[in-house]
Amino acid sequence: MYLCRFNAKFYKLSRENTLSKIIIIGKKMSLIDKNVAFYSLIAAFGGFVFGLDAANISGAIRFISSEFELTSSQTGTVAGIALIGVICALFITGPLCERFGRKKVLLAIALAYSVSTILSSTAVSYEMLVIGRFIGGVAFASITVSAMYIGEIAPADKRGKFVSTNQLMIAVGLLLAFVINYFLIKMMGDISWINNDNIWRYMLGAELIANVIWVTLIFFIPESPRWLIMKGRNEEAKTILAKISLAYQIEPTITEVTASINLDKKNSILNQLKDLFSTRMRFVLVLAVVYAVVQGATGMNAVLFFAPLVFEQVGMSVQDTFMQTIVMGLVGVISTIFAIAFVEKLGRRFLTLGGLLLVVVAHGSTWFGFSQVTYEFDQSVMMKIEKQFTQENYDIERLKPLVGKVFKSDVDLKVQLAEIFNKKELPLVSGIVINASIQGVNAGMVLFGIFAFLAAFNLSIGPILWVIFSEIFPNNVRSVALPFAALVQTIASWSVSEFFPWQLEHLGVSNIFLIYGCIGLFGLVLMFFILPETKGKTIEAIEKELVTA
Structure with a gap:
C-alpha cells in the first residue's frame, strides 16, 4: 500500500514536472515567434516603402506627364526606370550581402530610398526625375535581401508565413498611398496650394516619413546567424539563435549550416555562378526562371503603376478612379493576409496553381468587358x-x-x-x-477582372514567389541565385511597366489584358508539371530533393 502511495505521488510529481516543462517551452516558443515576427516585419518594411512608391507613381504619373510634356515612351520610362535600377542593383546585391552582411545592406538600401524620395519629389526636369527614380529602383533590391534575411532566421515550418510578410508590407504600403493620393486629389479643388502642377510632388514626397522610420528600425534587428556562421562568428550566431530558436535546436542548426558551408568554403562568386548554371542545378534554375517570368509578366505592374489610367478606361471620373484604387488596396491587403494564414496549411503548390487559374479568369473577364467598347x-x-x-x-x-x-x-x-x-x-x-x-463597356466585368486579379496575385504568385526563392536554392549558391532569380522577375516586371503606356496607345486596353491572360495560362500549364511542394522542409532537405548529384 505504501508502495502504491509512493508510485501515485511520484506519478503526480512527474506529471506536474512535465506540464511545467511544456508551459516553459510554450512560453519560450511564444517569445521566439514574437522575435522572428518582429525581425521579419522590420526586414520587410522595405516592401512597405516599395508599395508606397508604386502606388504614388500611379497617382502622380498623369500630372508628371503633363508637367514635363512627356511622350508615352517617356511616361513608361518614369515608371519603368526604377526596375532598371533594380536590375543594376541585383548584380552587386549578392557580393555586398556576402561581404557586409544582410543587416548593413538593408540599412544602405533604406538610406538610398531617402535620397530617391528627395530627388524625385523636388525634380525640376524629366532627367532629374528619372535619376531619382533610378536610385529608388536600386533600393527596390530590399525585397530580395529581406527575403534572404527572413528565410535565414525563420523556422522551416513557418518560413513561408514569415517570408510572405514581404508581400503583406507591399500591400499595406499600396493601400496607404492610395488613400493619401485620393485625399490629395479631393483637396486639390479646395486648397489653393495644391494644383495640377505640384500635386505629384506631395504624392512622391510623402514617402520620406516611411524612409526615416525604416532607417531607425533597422538598428533593432540582429545580423543573420547563417551569415555569422559563414564568417566563423559562431558565438555571435549562438546569441542570436537563442532568440529565434529553442536551446536544443541551436547546436544542430550550427552543425547543419557549417557542414553545408564547409562543402563550398572556398566557393567564389564565379564558382557559385558556374555551379548555379551547371547540369545538377538545371531543374531548380528552370523552376525559378519560369516562376519569375510568369509572376512578373502577368501584368501586376501595369495595374499598380497605372491604376487610375486603367480605371478611367471604364468611364470613371478622375476622383472616382482614385477612390477605386483604395478598394484595390484593400483587396490586396486582405488577399495577402489570406496567403500568410494558409501558405503553411495549403502549401506553395496549391496556392500557386489556384492563383494562376484565377489570374486567367480575371484577365479574361477584363478583356471581355472592354471588347465591345x-x-x-x-x-x-x-x-x-x-x-x-x-x-x-x-x-x-x-x-x-x-x-x-x-x-x-x-x-x-x-x-x-x-x-x-x-x-x-x-x-x-x-x-x-x-x-x-x-x-458599351461592361464595367462589372472589368472591375471584377481587376479586383480578382489583385486578389489572385496577392494570395498566390505575389508572396509565394519569394517563399519559393528563399527555399529552393542551396546555401552554396544562395548569394548569387536569389539576386539572379529576382533579376529575371524584375526584367519581366520592367517590360510590363515600361511598355504599358505605349501598348495602351497602340494596342488598346482589351488586347493588353488578353496578352496578360495568355501569359498566365502558359504559367499555369507549366507550373502544374514542374512545381514541387516545399512546405515544412529545411533548406538543406529541399536541396537533397531538387538538386541532382
Missing part, C-alpha cells in the same frame, strides 16, 4: 465634357470636329486627341473625354 460623340456627350472643361479652363470648341463621330477603339480616339491637344494638356483631358464618350 466604342467612343461616341453627340450633343449630350459634348455637354458632359463642356462641364468638366469649364472647371479646368479648357476650350470645348476644340472638340467640335468630333461631333457625330464614333471611334471603335481607344487607340483611334487617342490618335485623334493627340492631334487636338498638346503634350501638357493631353494627360489631363484624355480621362475627361473617355469618361464622357465611352459606350
Whole structure:
C-alpha cells in the first residue's frame, strides 16, 4: 500500500514536472515567434516603402506627364526606370550581402530610398526625375535581401508565413498611398496650394516619413546567424539563435549550416555562378526562371503603376478612379493576409496553381468587358465634357470636329486627341473625354477582372514567389541565385511597366489584358508539371530533393 502511495505521488510529481516543462517551452516558443515576427516585419518594411512608391507613381504619373510634356515612351520610362535600377542593383546585391552582411545592406538600401524620395519629389526636369527614380529602383533590391534575411532566421515550418510578410508590407504600403493620393486629389479643388502642377510632388514626397522610420528600425534587428556562421562568428550566431530558436535546436542548426558551408568554403562568386548554371542545378534554375517570368509578366505592374489610367478606361471620373484604387488596396491587403494564414496549411503548390487559374479568369473577364467598347460623340456627350472643361479652363470648341463621330477603339480616339491637344494638356483631358464618350463597356466585368486579379496575385504568385526563392536554392549558391532569380522577375516586371503606356496607345486596353491572360495560362500549364511542394522542409532537405548529384 505504501508502495502504491509512493508510485501515485511520484506519478503526480512527474506529471506536474512535465506540464511545467511544456508551459516553459510554450512560453519560450511564444517569445521566439514574437522575435522572428518582429525581425521579419522590420526586414520587410522595405516592401512597405516599395508599395508606397508604386502606388504614388500611379497617382502622380498623369500630372508628371503633363508637367514635363512627356511622350508615352517617356511616361513608361518614369515608371519603368526604377526596375532598371533594380536590375543594376541585383548584380552587386549578392557580393555586398556576402561581404557586409544582410543587416548593413538593408540599412544602405533604406538610406538610398531617402535620397530617391528627395530627388524625385523636388525634380525640376524629366532627367532629374528619372535619376531619382533610378536610385529608388536600386533600393527596390530590399525585397530580395529581406527575403534572404527572413528565410535565414525563420523556422522551416513557418518560413513561408514569415517570408510572405514581404508581400503583406507591399500591400499595406499600396493601400496607404492610395488613400493619401485620393485625399490629395479631393483637396486639390479646395486648397489653393495644391494644383495640377505640384500635386505629384506631395504624392512622391510623402514617402520620406516611411524612409526615416525604416532607417531607425533597422538598428533593432540582429545580423543573420547563417551569415555569422559563414564568417566563423559562431558565438555571435549562438546569441542570436537563442532568440529565434529553442536551446536544443541551436547546436544542430550550427552543425547543419557549417557542414553545408564547409562543402563550398572556398566557393567564389564565379564558382557559385558556374555551379548555379551547371547540369545538377538545371531543374531548380528552370523552376525559378519560369516562376519569375510568369509572376512578373502577368501584368501586376501595369495595374499598380497605372491604376487610375486603367480605371478611367471604364468611364470613371478622375476622383472616382482614385477612390477605386483604395478598394484595390484593400483587396490586396486582405488577399495577402489570406496567403500568410494558409501558405503553411495549403502549401506553395496549391496556392500557386489556384492563383494562376484565377489570374486567367480575371484577365479574361477584363478583356471581355472592354471588347465591345466604342467612343461616341453627340450633343449630350459634348455637354458632359463642356462641364468638366469649364472647371479646368479648357476650350470645348476644340472638340467640335468630333461631333457625330464614333471611334471603335481607344487607340483611334487617342490618335485623334493627340492631334487636338498638346503634350501638357493631353494627360489631363484624355480621362475627361473617355469618361464622357465611352459606350458599351461592361464595367462589372472589368472591375471584377481587376479586383480578382489583385486578389489572385496577392494570395498566390505575389508572396509565394519569394517563399519559393528563399527555399529552393542551396546555401552554396544562395548569394548569387536569389539576386539572379529576382533579376529575371524584375526584367519581366520592367517590360510590363515600361511598355504599358505605349501598348495602351497602340494596342488598346482589351488586347493588353488578353496578352496578360495568355501569359498566365502558359504559367499555369507549366507550373502544374514542374512545381514541387516545399512546405515544412529545411533548406538543406529541399536541396537533397531538387538538386541532382
